[in-house]
Amino acid sequence: DSGVTQTPKHLITATGQRVTLRCSPRSGDLSVYWYQQSLDQGLQFLIQYYNGEERAKGNILERFSAQQFPDLHSELNLSSLELGDSALYFCASSVAGLNTGELFFGEGSRLTVL
Amino acid sequence: AQKITQTQPGMFVQEKEAVTLDCTYDTSDQSYGLFWYKQPSSGEMIFLIYQGSYDEQNATEGRYSLNFQKARKSANLVISASQLGDSAMYFCAMRERYSGGGADGLTFGKGTHLIIQP
Numbered sequence: 001d002s003g004v005t006q007t008p009k010h011l012i013t014a015t016g017q018r019v020t021l022r023c024s025p026r027s028g029d030l031s032v033y034w035y036q037q038s039l040d041q042g043l044q045f046l047i048q049y050y051n052g053e054e055r056a057k058g059n060i061l062e063r064f065s066a067q068q069f070p071d072l073h074s075e076l077n078l079s080s081l082e083l084g085d086s087a088l089y090f091c092a093s094s095v096a097g098l099n100t101g102e103l104f105f106g107e108g109s110r111l112t113v114l
Numbered sequence: 115a116q117k118i119t120q121t122q123p124g125m126f127v128q129e130k131e132a133v134t135l136d137c138t139y140d141t142s143d144q145s146y147g148l149f150w151y152k153q154p155s156s157g158e159m160i161f162l163i164y165q166g167s168y169d170e171q172n173a174t175e176g177r178y179s180l181n182f183q184k185a186r187k188s189a190n191l192v193i194s195a196s197q198l199g200d201s202a203m204y205f206c207a208m209r210e211r212y213s214g215g216g217a218d219g220l221t222f223g224k225g226t227h228l229i230i231q232p
Contacts, residue, residue, distance in 0.1 A: 002161075033219040043205065043222040056219075088157055092219070101147065103209070103220055105159040 003027065006091050006106035014114055018079040021109045025072055025093030031055070032074040033094075033103065034066055038087040049074055081113045117141065118206050118223035126229050127196050134181070135191040135226050137206030143167075145211040148189040149220065150180065153203040162204075165189060201230045 003026035013019055025032050034046040036059075045058035049068035060066075063081075068074045078085060088110050092103040119138045127133045139148065146167045152160040165173045165180045173180040181190040193200055207220040 031218075035219075042224045045219055045221070048219055090159060101209075102149065102161055102164055105151075105161075107158045110157065 002104040002106065004091060004093050004104050004106035006089075006109050008109055009107065010110050010112075012112045012114065013081060015081055015083060017081050017113075018077065019081065019111065021076040021078070021089050021091075021111075023074045023076070023091030023093075023106060025074070025091070026104050029093035029095055029104070030072065031094045032068055032072070033092045034060075034074070034076050035090040035092065036087045037090065037108075038084075043090075046076070078111070083113050086111055086113045116223075117221045118208055120206055120223035120226050122226045123224070124227040124229070126231055129198060129230050129232050130195055133193040133196050133200070133228065135193075135204050135206070135228065137189045137191065137223060139187050139189060139206070139208050141187075141208060141210050143210045147209040148180070148182070149207045149209065150178070150189075150191045151205045151207060151222075152200075153205065153225070155202070159205075163191065196230050198230050198232060201228060203227050 005024040007022045030051045032049045035043050037043045046060040047057050047066050048055040052068050063079050066076045088108045090108045091106045094103050117140050121136050148165045150162040152162050163173050163175045163178045163180050165182045172182050177194045179192045203225045205225045206223040209220050
Protein backbone atom coordinates (compact mmCIF):
# COMPACT_ATOMS: atom_id res chain seq x y z
CA ASP A 1 0.00 0.00 0.00
CA SER A 2 1.62 3.24 -1.22
CA GLY A 3 -0.57 5.46 0.96
CA VAL A 4 -1.95 7.29 -2.08
CA THR A 5 -5.68 6.83 -2.55
CA GLN A 6 -7.50 7.32 -5.83
CA THR A 7 -11.21 7.20 -6.46
CA PRO A 8 -13.04 5.91 -8.34
CA LYS A 9 -11.10 2.82 -9.40
CA HIS A 10 -13.24 2.31 -12.46
CA LEU A 11 -15.46 4.71 -14.35
CA ILE A 12 -17.52 4.20 -17.49
CA THR A 13 -19.12 7.18 -19.14
CA ALA A 14 -20.25 8.49 -22.50
CA THR A 15 -18.68 10.90 -24.95
CA GLY A 16 -19.34 14.53 -24.15
CA GLN A 17 -19.65 13.93 -20.44
CA ARG A 18 -17.56 15.30 -17.58
CA VAL A 19 -15.90 13.32 -14.79
CA THR A 20 -13.85 14.10 -11.71
CA LEU A 21 -11.05 11.89 -10.46
CA ARG A 22 -9.92 12.28 -6.88
CA CYS A 23 -6.56 11.73 -5.23
CA SER A 24 -5.48 11.79 -1.61
CA PRO A 25 -1.69 11.93 -1.32
CA ARG A 26 0.39 10.25 1.36
CA SER A 27 0.25 12.00 4.67
CA GLY A 28 2.77 14.83 4.65
CA ASP A 29 3.39 14.82 0.90
CA LEU A 30 3.05 18.28 -0.60
CA SER A 31 3.50 17.43 -4.28
CA VAL A 32 0.84 15.73 -6.36
CA TYR A 33 1.35 14.57 -9.94
CA TRP A 34 -1.19 13.34 -12.47
CA TYR A 35 -0.29 10.90 -15.22
CA GLN A 36 -2.28 9.42 -18.08
CA GLN A 37 -1.50 5.96 -19.38
CA SER A 38 -2.98 4.99 -22.71
CA LEU A 39 -2.02 2.18 -25.05
CA ASP A 40 -0.69 4.42 -27.79
CA GLN A 41 0.92 7.23 -25.72
CA GLY A 42 2.37 5.33 -22.79
CA LEU A 43 2.71 7.12 -19.45
CA GLN A 44 2.33 10.86 -19.96
CA PHE A 45 2.79 13.53 -17.33
CA LEU A 46 -0.24 15.80 -17.16
CA ILE A 47 0.20 18.28 -14.33
CA GLN A 48 1.89 18.83 -10.98
CA TYR A 49 0.72 20.70 -7.90
CA TYR A 50 2.85 21.67 -4.96
CA ASN A 51 1.26 22.78 -1.71
CA GLY A 52 -1.88 23.99 -3.44
CA GLU A 53 -0.24 25.77 -6.33
CA GLU A 54 0.16 24.58 -9.89
CA ARG A 55 3.84 23.79 -10.38
CA ALA A 56 4.11 22.52 -13.95
CA LYS A 57 2.03 21.38 -16.86
CA GLY A 58 2.80 18.55 -19.18
CA ASN A 59 0.68 17.16 -21.98
CA ILE A 60 -2.62 18.18 -20.48
CA LEU A 61 -5.48 19.01 -22.82
CA GLU A 62 -7.44 22.24 -22.41
CA ARG A 63 -10.54 20.14 -21.72
CA PHE A 64 -8.78 18.85 -18.60
CA SER A 65 -8.16 20.80 -15.43
CA ALA A 66 -6.95 20.04 -11.95
CA GLN A 67 -6.65 21.59 -8.55
CA GLN A 68 -5.13 20.87 -5.18
CA PHE A 69 -7.13 21.80 -2.12
CA PRO A 70 -5.93 23.14 1.26
CA ASP A 71 -6.04 19.62 2.71
CA LEU A 72 -3.68 18.65 -0.16
CA HIS A 73 -6.06 16.29 -1.90
CA SER A 74 -6.31 16.84 -5.62
CA GLU A 75 -8.96 16.48 -8.29
CA LEU A 76 -8.55 16.02 -12.02
CA ASN A 77 -11.54 17.18 -14.05
CA LEU A 78 -12.03 15.81 -17.53
CA SER A 79 -14.73 17.41 -19.67
CA SER A 80 -16.22 16.99 -23.14
CA LEU A 81 -14.91 13.47 -23.04
CA GLU A 82 -13.85 11.74 -26.23
CA LEU A 83 -13.23 8.08 -26.97
CA GLY A 84 -9.49 8.76 -26.95
CA ASP A 85 -9.62 9.89 -23.34
CA SER A 86 -10.11 6.29 -22.28
CA ALA A 87 -7.04 5.54 -20.22
CA LEU A 88 -5.66 4.73 -16.82
CA TYR A 89 -5.12 7.90 -14.81
CA PHE A 90 -2.57 7.79 -12.04
CA CYS A 91 -1.96 10.16 -9.19
CA ALA A 92 1.40 10.17 -7.45
CA SER A 93 2.79 12.11 -4.53
CA SER A 94 6.13 13.00 -3.03
CA VAL A 95 7.34 14.86 0.01
CA ALA A 96 8.51 18.03 -1.66
CA GLY A 97 9.71 19.43 -4.91
CA LEU A 98 13.25 19.53 -6.22
CA ASN A 99 14.28 16.18 -4.89
CA THR A 100 15.07 13.02 -6.74
CA GLY A 101 13.49 10.48 -4.42
CA GLU A 102 10.62 8.11 -4.98
CA LEU A 103 7.16 9.06 -6.18
CA PHE A 104 4.38 7.04 -4.62
CA PHE A 105 1.62 5.99 -6.98
CA GLY A 106 -2.03 5.34 -6.35
CA GLU A 107 -3.72 2.32 -7.91
CA GLY A 108 -5.11 4.41 -10.73
CA SER A 109 -8.55 5.29 -12.03
CA ARG A 110 -9.52 3.41 -15.16
CA LEU A 111 -11.72 5.57 -17.36
CA THR A 112 -13.68 4.08 -20.23
CA VAL A 113 -15.46 6.46 -22.58
CA LEU A 114 -18.13 4.83 -24.74
CA ALA B 115 15.03 13.29 -28.19
CA GLN B 116 13.74 10.60 -25.90
CA LYS B 117 14.77 11.10 -22.31
CA ILE B 118 14.30 7.44 -21.43
CA THR B 119 14.81 4.71 -24.01
CA GLN B 120 13.83 1.12 -23.49
CA THR B 121 14.78 -0.79 -26.62
CA GLN B 122 13.10 -4.09 -25.79
CA PRO B 123 9.33 -3.91 -26.37
CA GLY B 124 8.94 -7.53 -25.28
CA MET B 125 10.98 -10.39 -23.86
CA PHE B 126 10.35 -14.08 -23.31
CA VAL B 127 12.50 -15.71 -20.62
CA GLN B 128 12.55 -19.19 -19.11
CA GLU B 129 11.67 -19.45 -15.45
CA LYS B 130 14.68 -19.35 -13.11
CA GLU B 131 16.88 -17.59 -15.67
CA ALA B 132 18.31 -14.13 -15.01
CA VAL B 133 16.84 -11.24 -17.00
CA THR B 134 18.36 -7.92 -17.99
CA LEU B 135 16.03 -5.13 -19.06
CA ASP B 136 17.77 -2.30 -20.85
CA CYS B 137 17.36 1.40 -20.15
CA THR B 138 19.31 4.39 -21.36
CA TYR B 139 18.61 7.95 -20.36
CA ASP B 140 19.45 11.47 -21.40
CA THR B 141 19.82 14.41 -19.05
CA SER B 142 22.04 17.41 -18.54
CA ASP B 143 21.37 17.49 -14.80
CA GLN B 144 24.07 16.35 -12.40
CA SER B 145 21.49 15.37 -9.80
CA TYR B 146 18.84 12.90 -10.87
CA GLY B 147 17.21 9.67 -9.85
CA LEU B 148 16.55 6.53 -11.84
CA PHE B 149 13.71 4.17 -11.06
CA TRP B 150 12.23 0.94 -12.19
CA TYR B 151 8.54 0.20 -11.79
CA LYS B 152 6.63 -3.01 -12.42
CA GLN B 153 3.09 -2.92 -13.75
CA PRO B 154 1.25 -6.26 -13.64
CA SER B 155 -1.91 -6.83 -15.63
CA SER B 156 -3.96 -5.49 -12.73
CA GLY B 157 -2.55 -2.05 -13.54
CA GLU B 158 -0.95 -0.75 -10.37
CA MET B 159 2.56 0.74 -10.51
CA ILE B 160 4.88 -1.10 -8.16
CA PHE B 161 8.17 0.55 -7.23
CA LEU B 162 11.09 -1.85 -7.56
CA ILE B 163 14.38 -0.04 -7.21
CA TYR B 164 16.01 3.38 -7.12
CA GLN B 165 19.46 4.66 -8.06
CA GLY B 166 20.61 8.16 -7.29
CA SER B 167 23.03 9.81 -9.67
CA TYR B 168 25.58 10.28 -6.90
CA ASP B 169 25.30 6.74 -5.56
CA GLU B 170 28.58 4.94 -6.14
CA GLN B 171 27.24 1.47 -5.49
CA ASN B 172 24.71 -0.22 -7.72
CA ALA B 173 21.33 -0.46 -6.02
CA THR B 174 19.99 -3.86 -5.00
CA GLU B 175 16.61 -4.90 -3.61
CA GLY B 176 16.21 -8.63 -3.13
CA ARG B 177 16.23 -10.26 -6.57
CA TYR B 178 16.43 -6.87 -8.30
CA SER B 179 19.63 -5.01 -9.01
CA LEU B 180 20.32 -1.96 -11.08
CA ASN B 181 23.40 -1.97 -13.28
CA PHE B 182 24.24 1.73 -13.26
CA GLN B 183 26.81 2.91 -15.79
CA LYS B 184 26.83 6.66 -15.46
CA ALA B 185 29.27 7.44 -18.27
CA ARG B 186 27.16 5.42 -20.69
CA LYS B 187 23.92 6.82 -19.23
CA SER B 188 22.66 3.33 -18.75
CA ALA B 189 20.51 1.93 -15.93
CA ASN B 190 19.65 -1.67 -16.70
CA LEU B 191 17.47 -3.73 -14.38
CA VAL B 192 18.64 -7.23 -13.58
CA ILE B 193 16.20 -9.76 -12.17
CA SER B 194 17.89 -12.86 -10.83
CA ALA B 195 16.19 -16.26 -10.78
CA SER B 196 13.05 -15.13 -12.59
CA GLN B 197 9.65 -16.36 -11.43
CA LEU B 198 6.30 -16.71 -13.19
CA GLY B 199 5.02 -13.81 -11.10
CA ASP B 200 7.61 -11.53 -12.67
CA SER B 201 5.58 -11.46 -15.88
CA ALA B 202 4.55 -7.82 -16.26
CA MET B 203 5.37 -4.51 -17.93
CA TYR B 204 8.54 -2.90 -16.62
CA PHE B 205 9.14 0.81 -16.84
CA CYS B 206 12.36 2.69 -16.44
CA ALA B 207 11.91 6.28 -15.27
CA MET B 208 14.01 9.30 -14.41
CA ARG B 209 13.45 12.17 -12.04
CA GLU B 210 15.51 15.27 -12.78
CA ARG B 211 16.10 17.98 -10.28
CA TYR B 212 16.29 20.95 -12.59
CA SER B 213 15.65 20.01 -16.20
CA GLY B 214 12.01 19.06 -16.01
CA GLY B 215 10.69 22.43 -17.18
CA GLY B 216 9.55 23.23 -13.68
CA ALA B 217 8.14 19.80 -13.09
CA ASP B 218 10.13 17.39 -10.98
CA GLY B 219 8.10 14.28 -11.58
CA LEU B 220 9.04 11.15 -13.44
CA THR B 221 9.69 10.76 -17.13
CA PHE B 222 8.94 7.21 -18.22
CA GLY B 223 10.22 5.00 -20.96
CA LYS B 224 7.76 3.09 -23.12
CA GLY B 225 8.25 -0.09 -21.16
CA THR B 226 9.27 -3.70 -21.72
CA HIS B 227 6.69 -6.46 -21.61
CA LEU B 228 8.38 -9.38 -19.84
CA ILE B 229 6.87 -12.84 -20.07
CA ILE B 230 8.31 -15.63 -17.96
CA GLN B 231 7.73 -19.07 -19.40
CA PRO B 232 7.61 -22.25 -17.30
